[in-house]
Every structure is written in structure tokens, then in C-alpha cells.
Amino acid sequence: MITLNPHFLELKPSYLFTDIARKVEAFQQSHPDRQVLKLGIGDVTLPLPEPVIQAIHNAVAEMGTAEGFRGYGPEQGYAFLREKICQADYTQRGIGCIQPEDIFVSDGAKSDTGNFLDILGQHLTVGVADPVYPVYVDTNIMAGRAQQIVRLPATAANGYQPGPDNLPQALDLIYICSPNNPTGSVASRELLQRWVDYCHDHHALLIFDSAYEAFISDPDLPHSIYELPGSETCAVEIRSYSKKAGFTGLRCGYTVVPAALKVTAEGRPDEVSLRQLWNRRQTTKFNGVPYIVQRAAEAVYSPEGEQACAGNIAYYKRNAALLKTSLAKMGYQVYGGSNAPYVWLKVPAGFSSWSFFDYLLEQQALVTTPGSGFGDCGEGYIRLSAFGSYEATQAAVQRLQQLPRQI
């Protein structure tokens, strides 16, 4: 008899974005004349940079010729892209411990985040921040670890990046997202070093999600976990072209598993290379990213590509800065928004995340994301996204200014 993986039944239904959509639709129906402005989007909106489009055209043309046609490629990604990533994202940034063989090109960070659990043991205690990107939690629940997830409060007191002190129990697997979705906070070098040290002391593994790395402009903030000494023996890094280069619809990212990372299997004494296991997993279950998409990713690193991507990031960052400074001037408590495309706003006294969401929608036709949708510690906050147009962001700020000051 066929049965289900019972752990899928332990997942909480994900209502956040459907609830938002339902409320926005109801508002629009009752106020057909009002133009809704969306500050809730977690997706890029600018078109793909021209050098990327050009690379796609070239690759398409190649595929139509006998000499240029490519069938199955290497599951780990083409050497041209792995070498480029290694050079541009690591070697040139002073990181010497990463080799092209450590880099596994994929269809994005979300899949890798979930897939990586295939190669890890069952009885792990998992640490995530609260609020959190829901993928870390739900993929662990699917893998049967619902009772083994420890939520670490991300609060104003710790700058929305919890550290390894006073943990309620020892952790074996730790997720860090920096720059962070949803709070826009960025982990300092000092904090990350404490996590790396923690991992060494407890034989724990760190999964470092740096999907928003391109938004960092503060020179003191680390872009990669491998800037921290000792991380190459305890950390996996997951990156994506989604936010950096507008690939949310094109789909490409990569995961770094350093050769030096060794882990023992449950009940066995000998250490096994995590990279070797991930390679085995990928070559068995994945047949690689399309050649055309990998050429598009390669173009991100050309001088024209770098310039175009930097221009798009600067555009979103201008929105984030406008939101942040305007809201601060209005007297709101705002966090993030400086090295990230999200502003994390403390709702005024007397409101909850959802009641402030409703208030902004009803009063000013503004759509935001209630912080409580990302975890209990997100209650009392809303997330504002900088991924809209500059004009829409300006208009949103004007509407926010029309709200009574002391609410």
C-alpha cells in the first residue's frame, strides 16, 4: 500500500502570501478607484541586464549549430563558470581556500537549501533565527526534524542577528542568512567568527545563505563566510544570481562545499568528505543547469555585466535608503535597508503586524509584509521591500507621510 511521508503533514500551511493577496484583492474590489502600491514584493522587478541578454542570444545561436550544440553538461556546472566564480567571488576578494571544484552550480539557492539535507544525518538539532526565511524550517520539517528545530530570537537587542551565546541547547546545524531576509540585518565579522568557533567546538555545520551579498556596501561587512578563518572546515555557502543579477526567473545559483570539510556519519567513526557526498547527490539527482543559463551567469562577471548589475543594485538601494530615511524622519523605528533590499519596521504602539498591515492598506492602499509571517519574533514588525520602482517608492513615502504622525 502506498503511504505518504508523514512529515509533510506536520508542515503548517503557508498562508502568508495567500492571505496578503486575498486582503489586497478584497480592498481593490471595494475601492476600484484606488491605486495599490506594493512594498511587499520579495522579487526583483528590473529587466535582465543587457550583457546577460546578449550572452543568452549568443548561447542560443551556438546551440543551433552542429559545432556549438551541447547536450548534457557536467552536473556540477561548466568549468568556464566554476572558474569564473572562484576567481571573481573568492580569489580576487582575498579568499584563497576555495577551488573551482568546491563550487556546484545549480538552479538556485532555494533548491540547494532543501536538497542539501539529503546528505545530512537525521538526529540533528537545527538552529534558525526567528524571524526566518521559511525554507530552512519547512525543509527540515519535511526531513522529519520538526521537533529538533531551535528558534533563536532575532531582536533589536542583538541587531536581528542572534549569536551562539546562551543557547537553550547545543546545535548541530546552523542557518545564517546575511544580509537577512526578512530583517535586512547583516552579520558582523565578529559575530560570524563566534559562530565559526562555535561550529568547531561542537562539530557543527553552518549553512551560510548569502543570496543578498551584492547589496553590501559597508567595507567592514563580510560578503562570504570564507572571509572568516577556519570556516572552510565547518561552513557551506549558498549563493544566487536571483537578487544579484535579476535571475529570479532565469534560475541560477551555486553552493560551495570546501574540500577540507569533513563530517562523520551517525554511528560511524571515520570522517567523510562532505563535498564528495554532495557531488554524489548532485550527479545522481540533478542533470545540471542549462548551458544557455550558465553563459548568462558568466556574463554577470564581464566588466559590462558587473557594471549593469551594480547599476540595478544601486537602483534598489536608493529605494531602500529613501524608505529608511523617510520613515526614520517620521519617527518610526526602522532597521536594515542599508546593506539589504529590505527595511524592517517596528509597528507603532497598539498595533500588531497584521493590524498595521490592514491599517496601511485601508488608509493608504499600501501593501507590506507582516513580520509575524516569518516567525513569532517577527510579531510587531512589518517588512518593506525596495524592489519596486523608484517612482512607486516615492509615492509610497508620500502616502506614509499623510498618515497621522502620532499613531
Ligand SMILES: *Cc1c(COP(=O)(O)O)cnc(C)c1O
Ligand atoms: C531570494 C532568496 C534566495 C534566492 O533563492 P533562489 O532560489 O536562488 O531564487 C535565497 N535565500 C533567501 C533568504 C532569499 O530571500
